Amino acid sequence: MATVSNCNLPEDLYYVVEKHVWASHEDGVVTVGLTDVAQNLAKGIISVSPKKVGRRVEAGKSVATVESSKWVGPVPCPVAGEIIEVNDAAVADPGIVNREPYGAGWIAKVRPDDWAAESGALATGEAGIAAYAAFLEKEGISCGG
Numbered sequence: 781m782a783t784v785s786n787c788n789l790p791e792d793l794y795y796v797v798e799k800h801v802w803a804s805h806e807d808g809v810v811t812v813g814l815t816d817v818a819q820n821l822a823k824g825i826i827s828v829s830p831k832k833v834g835r836r837v838e839a840g841k842s843v844a845t846v847e848s849s850k851w852v853g854p855v856p857c858p859v860a861g862e863i864i865e866v867n868d869a870a871v872a873d874p875g876i877v878n879r880e881p882y883g884a885g886w887i888a889k890v891r892p893d894d895w896a897a898e899s900g901a902l903a904t905g906e907a908g909i910a911a912y913a914a915f916l917e918k919e920g921i922s923c924g925g
Contacts, residue, residue: 784912784913785922786922786924787820787921789909792804792904794858795904797912803902805895805899808891809889810859810861810890812890814846814887817916820923822850824848825875826874827845827846828845828846828867828874828887829844830867831888835863837857838857841856842855859892859893859894860892867885867886867887
């Protein structure tokens with residue numbers, strides 16, 4: 781796990797850096813969540829409202845809406861596909877997204893249309909962490925203290 785500006789960023793995930801969204805790909809399923817950066821910026825998350833299972837979503841379009849005391853906004857999907865599962869635990873206990881952004885606090889699972897083609901646009905590995913670090917520095921963002 782890399783730590784950049786006091787934010788935890790696992791090297792094995794794929795990122796939409798400007799939107800503070802992560803994705804992992806396993807067994808043909810993409811899991812989508814908010815990064816440690818997002819949960820730090822949002823502060824206490826009070827509501828997670830995912831789209832319905834079975835709904836198609838385009839890359840960049842929302843798989844859920846997240847609300848905190850400071851912010852309400854979409855969770856953009858990193859790739860196009862069909863929502864096959866939503867995290868009911870995060871709906872019932874939105875604070876789990878703050879506590880475990882890369883674990884139990886995931887938002888939705890999507891069956892991607894073409895992971896191989898679309899994943900190339902996502903930041904990952906050392907280069908992804910470097911890109912995220914540059915973005916955080918440019919925007920003056922850091923997590924915690």
